[in-house]
Amino acid sequence: MEETGSPADETCIFLGISPENPHPQPCQPRNFLLCYTHRTHTPPRSPATRTTCSVCGGLANFEVSRKMIPSPGPLPSSRDEQERIDPPSVLGKRSRTQALVWPRDSAVQGPPWKPKRRRDKYCGAAFVVLLRKGRKMANDRGLISPSDFAQLQKYMEYSTRKVSDVLKLFEEGEMSEYLQGDAIGYEGFQQFLKIYLEADNVPDHLSLALFQSFKTGHCLEDTVIHDVVCLSDVSCYFSLLEGGRPEDKLEFTFKLYDTDRNGILDSSEVDRIIIQMMRVAEYLDWDVSELRPILQEMMKEIDYDGSGSVSLAEWLRAGATTVPLLVLLGLEMTLKDNGQHMWRPKRFPRPVYCNLCESSIGLGKQGLSCNLCKYVVHDQCAMKALPCEVSTYAKSRKDIGIQSHVWVRGGCVSGRCDRCQKKIRIYHSLVGLHCVWCHLEIHDDCLQAMGHECDCGLLRDHILPPSSIYPSVLASGQERKISKTSQKTLDDLNLSTFEALRIDPVSNTHPLLVFVNPKSGGKQGERVLWKFQYLLNPRQVFNLLKDGPEPGLRFFRDVPGCRILVCGGDGTVGWILETIDKANLPVVPPVAVLPLGTGNDLARCLRWGGGYEGQNLGKILKDLEMSKVVHMDRWSVEVIPQQTEEKSDPVPFQIINNYFSIGVDASIAHRFHIMREKYPEKFNSRMKNKLWYFEFATSESIFSTCKKLEESLTVEICGKPLDLSNLSLEGIAVLNIPSMHGGSNLWGDTKKPHGDIHGINQALGPAAKVITDPDILKTCVPDLTDKRLEVVGLEGAIEMGQIYTKLKNAGRRLAKCSEITFHTTKTLPMQIDGEPWMQSPCTEQLSSGTEATSSLSMA
Structure with a gap:
């Protein structure tokens, strides 16, 4: 039995069909077709290899698996001989059942072949067996299968609908005809998925699996009828997937598996949970042979009081610690290494050969290259390519700790073997091997001489090999003890894929x-x-x-x-x-x-x-x-707006890393920002961006929108007013680093005095927190680790251009201080680290309220 879909993804499940056999044989004319999805069986009318379901009309191509069904032997020569054949046994070892189809649009016409009563009897028995098996699988599963859930997540990624919007349609809108109290039937459920997922053709196998997963008896007694589910359960499930809190997801899954509604998970319900976890692990390609005892031990650890059952409180407590319950139950499916290549189009400047057909792609021709393993193919060969060899984490305990080479043919860019140091003749055919982790390149003949273990090559200090990342469930029981993460609570928990993985990096990396x-x-x-x-x-x-x-x-x-x-x-x-x-x-x-x-x-x-x-x-x-570590100062910004009717933009940051400015340069940046947001296609290169900056700077130099800035603001440094009365400024910049506007040093170069700036600080003592003396400022050197800011005045856009082009050394040095306050009386342009905004009258305080950040500086 296997699933096969029509072009419209109308899926029917048929007897005697399996795609696993690479050498199938055609269907024979004397057997029957059974559609499990639509609860009917259809006698065939003529041999064919195209099928249509008698209920939905779904069209597909079916072939019979020799592996699954023995060969029926030669066809009977007459109707009498055919009637003497024993009827097929669905459950017997000698079954001769095969699937046969009859397309509705076939040119062959004639009366349908009618099976004998015994055949109808066995067909009906087979259908009952399959129906019971399917329902039992649904009950045992509790949740949909991992592959179905992954498909559901893909649909939800592209949908913009919210559950609340769909509920209104069912409760008060045009879909209310499908609602029976708090229950909906399968047809109503399909309409729910169609609207919520914004998809006209949701696969039947997905909608059926979802529908069956909700048939757990949650509805009220007066609404429990055949093939009906609770709309509240459906809406709760999808609401959680939209972005519900982790504790809500955990509570929902607990109630889903607590089938007897007694508030605890007994041994049988825990077994169902372990079965679901095994299915998820198998879908993720984990080594399931060693996983069952680990999961059993983990579920025992969740039973903290040793009562033999798991309460809701214990379930929530386990989910808030190192036990990734939601991932193990299949509610987070991005953990899978799906073996798919990450293709990108590429033109090759040198001869390259296809990894599949081994023929030349052509010099300067375009092919496809995998970003992960450098597997190269023609465009037409991509669909037949072997799976990607890159596995990002260990899926078995035996793979933890020791990384092996992963060799891929071709990709030898250097053209020289790292084993024998001889040339690899890459221009004649697909030769050579390269390791995707250490990037060694060797001859095919040198492979036997290479060791099994991979050290990740020259970049080993930076790389996390797959052997260092493994599912946390594979850790020993001692490593999973709750005491290791007792400080984590449900309030700050954010369950994700990475909660299920543990990192144990290589030593000294x-x-x-x-x-x-x-x-x-x-x-x-x-x-x-x-x-x-x-x-x-x-x-x-x-x-x-x-x-x-x-x-x-x-x-x-x-x-x-x-x-x-x-x-x-x-x-x-x-x-x-x-x-x-x-x-x-x-x-x-x-x-x-x-x-x-x-x-x-x-x-x-x-x-x-x-x-x-x-x-x-x-x-x-x-x-x-x-590189070496540098502890960089960072500064906090507090904006206190005045009670005015003028509106201002939101402040982009509360922390200053580079600089803060008011006036002319912020005005240019703000106009650039507005234009880029409106026409992003005009700002797609670094050169174009600089030209736009030049245009806005030229316009600003003509109109001078920030002229006489000193009349619109006052400045205090460490509580003392800064005198700006004798200056004609259009901008003020507060610097934490000596670079601004893409390389301009507004503070300017300084010859260091004897003893460096730290010597000056030591000589001045507490007074060094504020420096306004022009003679001392001439000797001050900007330093991103000195716990002080540099304040510079700008006379206009022309002066900024002169500093950028080195025609002028610096702006007007005003002060060095550890705290600064601005009081503005009108709306002015401002910017923090290149992010501009328009600010209404306010008071702004800049202080050292943030710990220094460790940055890496090139040695």
């Missing part, structure tokens, strides 16, 4: 957590993303546009010695640092920057350069390995 913003730097972000997915474990690389930085930080929360690499602009770096502050990590890892944006001022100060220009990422990772 520093695993790297990589965040990539694909939108930064034009198309550079996308290229950097797939390059890191090949150089490192894909589970170390996170696309910020998908889920943000939180999943990655949770995954690496307890990894000792880890580092973070942020690939993006200054705004991306600020986003990551702010998220780290909110994550309450036990140890804050140091952060390095790969500059992809337009400004990249922080990356310049940390000596990572002004922008990534396609350099070798392997070399950059080696530089990161040799």
Whole structure:
């Protein structure tokens, strides 16, 4: 018995059909067709290889498996001989049952072949057996299968509907005809899925599996009728999947398996839970042979009072600790390594050969290359390609701790064998092997001389090999003790895929957590993303546009010695640092920057350069390995608006990492930001962005929208007023780092005095917190670790351009201080780390209220 779908995904289940046999034989004319989905059987009328269900008319191609059904032998020569054949036995070992079809649009016409009564008897018996088996599977399952759940999640990703909106249609709207009290039938359930998932053709096997999973007797007695489920249960289930709290999900699954509604899970109900966990583990390709005793032991650990049953409180307590119940029950399915290649189109500048057909793709021709394993194929060969060899974590205890080589044919870019140092003749045919983890390249003949263990090559300090990541359920019982995470509560719990995985990094290494913003730097972000997915474990690389930085930080929360690499602009770096502050990590890892944006001022100060220009990422990772840790100051911003009718934009950040400014430069940045939001297609390269900045700066120099700024604000430094009466300023910048506007040093260069700036601080004592003396300011050097800010005045956009082009050394140095307050009397443009906004009259306080961040600076 196997499932097969029509072009409209109308799925019927037939006897005697299995796609597992690679050499099937055609159907024979004397057997019957049984559709389990639609509860009917259909006698065939003529031999064919195309099928139509007698109920839904679904069309499909069926072939009979020799592995499943013995060959029926030669056909009978006459009707009398055919009638003497013993009827097929569905349950017997000598079954000759095969599936046969008759398409509605076939050109062959004639009376249908009618089976004898004995055949109808056995057909009916077979149907009853299959029906009972299907219902028993549904009852044993409790939840839908892992594969069905994964398919359901795909539908939900593309749907914009909310459960509350669909419920209104059923309770008060046009779908109320399907509602019977609190219950709906199968037809109503299908309409619910169609509306909620915004899909016209939800596969029947998925809707049927979901419908059966809800038939657990939750409805009131007066609404319990045949083939009816509670609408409240359905809405609760989908509401939780939309983003419900972890404790709500845990409570729902508890009630789902508590079939007798007595408030505890007894031994039989626990067995059902273990069966579901085994199915999920099998779907995730885990080694299930060793898993059952582990799961049994884990379920015993959940029974904290030793009563022999699990209460709701014990269930919730276990789910709040190291036991990933929702993942093990199949409610989080992104953990699966699906073996699919991550294809991207690529033009090859050198001769390359297809890994499937081994013929040349052609010099300069386009093919497909897998980002994960560098498997290369023609476009037409992609559908037949072998599964991807990259497995991102260990699925069995025997695979934990020792990483093996994973060899893939071809992909030998260097053209030289790392074993014998001889050339690999890559230009003549598909030759050579490369390891996807250590990136060694060898001859085919040198494979026998290579060891089994892989050390991850030159980048071993950064890589988390699959042998270091494994399901937490495979950990020993002692490692799963609740005392290890007793500080975790349901309030701060956020169950995800990564709660189910445990990381045990290789000793003396520093695993790297990589965040990539694909939108930064034009198309550079996308290229950097797939390059890191090949150089490192894909589970170390996170696309910020998908889920943000939180999943990655949770995954690496307890990894000792880890580092973070942020690939993006200054705004991306600020986003990551702010998220780290909110994550309450036990140890804050140091952060390095790969500059992809337009400004990249922080990356310049940390000596990572002004922008990534396609350099070798392997070399950059080696530089990161040799970098040193710098503790960078960070400053908090508090905005207190005045009681006015003027409206202002929301403040983008509460933390300053690079700089804060009011006036002319913020006005230019704000106009740039508005235009980019309105016409993003005009800002798709770094050069275009600079040209737009130049245009807005020219316009600002003509109109001078921030002229006589000193009349609209007052400044206090550490409680003392700063005199601006004799100055004609259009902007004020407060600097934490010596770079602004993509490399401009507004403070200017300074010859260091004897004893350096720290010597001045020591000589002045407490007075060094505030420096306004012009002579001392001439000798002050900006430092991102000195717990002080530099205040600079700007006379206009022309002066900014002169500083950027080195025609002028610096702006007007006003002060160095540890606290500064602005009082504004009208709406002014402001910006924090390149993110501008318009602010109504207010009071703004900048203070050192945030702990310094550990950053990695190139040595």
